[in-house]
Amino acid sequence: AQRVTQPEKLLSVFKGAPVELKCNYSYSGSPELFWYVQYSRQRLQLLLRHISRESIKGFTADLNKGETSFHLKKPFAQEEDSAMYYCALRAGTALIFGKGTTLSVSS
Amino acid sequence: SAVISQKPSRDICQRGTSLTIQCQVDSQVTMMFWYRQQPGQSLTLIATANQGSEATYESGFVIDKFPISRPNLTFSTLTVSNMSPEDSSIYLCSVERAASRYNEQFFGPGTRLTVL
DSSP states (O other), X not given: OOEEEXXXXXXXXXXXXXXXXXXXXXXXXXXXXXEEEEOTTSOOEEEEETTTTOOBTTBEEOOBTTTTBOOEEESSOOGGGOEEEEEEEEETTEEEEOOOEEEEEEO | OOOEEEEOSEEEEOTTOOEEEEEEESSOOSXXXXXXXXXXXXXXXXXXXXXXXXXXXXXTXXXXXXXXXXXXXXXXXXXXXXXXXXXXXXXXXXXXXXXXXXXXXXXXXXXXXXXX
């Protein structure tokens, strides 16, 4: 079955601390994975995708096929990173989303 | 990017009634998607709407409950029929468009529906 699991509903860190938002997936084919972010009162938007291998706003995510994971990391969290983060898997043309993790960064 | 608008932004409806949600895109797109986000849950795909053909529904969603129209390449509607409180959700329209080197899905602002 195709599935995306984000085990943490809420992650609270202090400003400057490292952040890791976990994502595991289940997919029989070659996965295409994404992280979407939704800031307060804004619409859902793409943060990064695994095939581009970019760092966006200091965030990176590496696809680990052995562990079927695509964790999102940032070495030093900022208060403006506070948002809801969704991991998503492309299955055909549509996306399968995890339940999301709320990241709260406080000073 | 893609500019997507949805109407209404929110509504409160009585059970047994129907609500039609509109999605407008700033330029032509082939594929439009409708998602549902129930309280505390993730986004779930309802159906894919292609212009000129019937919408393709995901498991657990049927046309009688969620009829979709796609009259042209910039517009689609989703109707939530015979509503019950379980239909209270945020409904999101999404489109796929080429962005830089890859295709990307862009999302509308959502329609927050409350059914009493």
